[in-house]
Amino acid sequence: MAKVAIVGAGVIGIGWAKLFARGGWDVALADPRPDLDQIVRSELSGLSVTAYPEAGAAAEGADYVQEAGPERLDFKHKLFAELADATAGDVVLASSSSSLLPSEIAKGSPAADRILIGHPFNPADLMPLVEVVPGEKTSSMAMDRAMQVYGDLGKTPIRLKREIPGFVGNRLQKVFNDQSIYLVQQGVIDAKDLDDLVKASLGLRWATVGPFEGMNLGGGPAGILHLMQNVGSQMTFEIGEPDKSKMGMVIKEVDAAYGNGEQKYEQGVTARDDKTRKILKVLDEN
Structure with missing residues (x-):
């Protein structure tokens, strides 16, 4: 059985552990948190997952490493030095x-x-989605291996040609979220109504076709050129930027619409994941 070392037992690390274990991998989950054994018993019950307090010990003999620790560069430098020492020279170290x-x-x-x-x-x-992003010195063999691993796990790995801050998914998400905040701040729409609008339009569309495919279809038989020369040519309005000093009103609206706290969070996550599974099932069947 192939072994993966997953470093970090937060939300992302636990998600990776579930995915790899269900995919037939032996998972070594590393995190210094004192409740790690409890996390493994409660959230990863029945899966081939072993807890380790130290990353180096977990990485020994690993065929792949998936790091999901804190977003601090000094931390990652020390951690990846430890992972490099503990692994063979052909083992991918993915963050x-x-x-x-x-x-x-x-x-x-x-x-x-x-x-x-x-x-x-x-x-x-x-x-x-898994965005697979190379650094300046990343080998093509490492990229090929990562694409294979994620693909074999049933993911949709997308290989970026080069690195860029925010990669692609988060750059698109940031632009969309900034405009959403701007529209609420400008009194154009309520936060809850904006969510409902997206779910009834762009969200549904983008679950089946991407932006470029959507534009191509939107132009009819003549494709994207027709769209850009007609409807697209009139999209000349300015796009505003959110006002950081007025974030309080947005937070207040979102809190009023959805609430917060542990119970609300768990309910929201369960509802989100159930709906996502149903959508994925339909897409897989077609």
């Missing part, structure tokens, strides 16, 4: 980072050729 560039993580590392980003979308065990 789940959503903000740090792989070249920054690999700076000064003798294992820079096998360090890359394997960025999931939360929840990591459910959402299909």
Whole structure:
């Protein structure tokens, strides 16, 4: 049985552990948190997962490493040095980072050729996407191996040609979220109504076709050129930026619409994941 070392037992790390274990891997889950054994028993019950307090010990004999620790560069430098020492020279060292560039993580590392980003979308065990991002020194063999591993796990790995801050998914998400906040701040729409609008339009569309495919279909038989020359040519309005000093009103609206706290969070996560599974099932069947 292949072995994966997963470093970090937060939300993302637990998601990775579920995914790899269900995919037939022996999982070594490393985290210094004192309740790690309890986490394994409660959230990973029945799966082939072993808890380790130290990353180096978990990585010994691993065929793949998936890091999901804190988003601090100093922390990752020390951690990846430890992982490099504990693993064979052909083992991929993948970070789940959503903000740090792989070249920054690999700076000064003798294992820079096998360090890359394997960025999931939360929840990591459910959402299909993994962005596979190379650093300046990442080898093509490491990238090929990562693509194979994630693909074999049933994910949709997307190979970026080069690194860029925020990668692709989060850059798109940031632009969309910023405009959503701006529209609420401007009194154009309530936060809850904006969510409902997206779910009834763009969210549903983008679950079946991406932006470029959607534009191509939107132009009819003539395709994207027709769309850009007609409807698209009139999209000349300015796009505003959210006002950071007025974030309080947005937070107040979102809290009023959805609440917060442990119980509300658990209810929201359960509802979200149940709906996502149903959508994925339908998409898989077609």
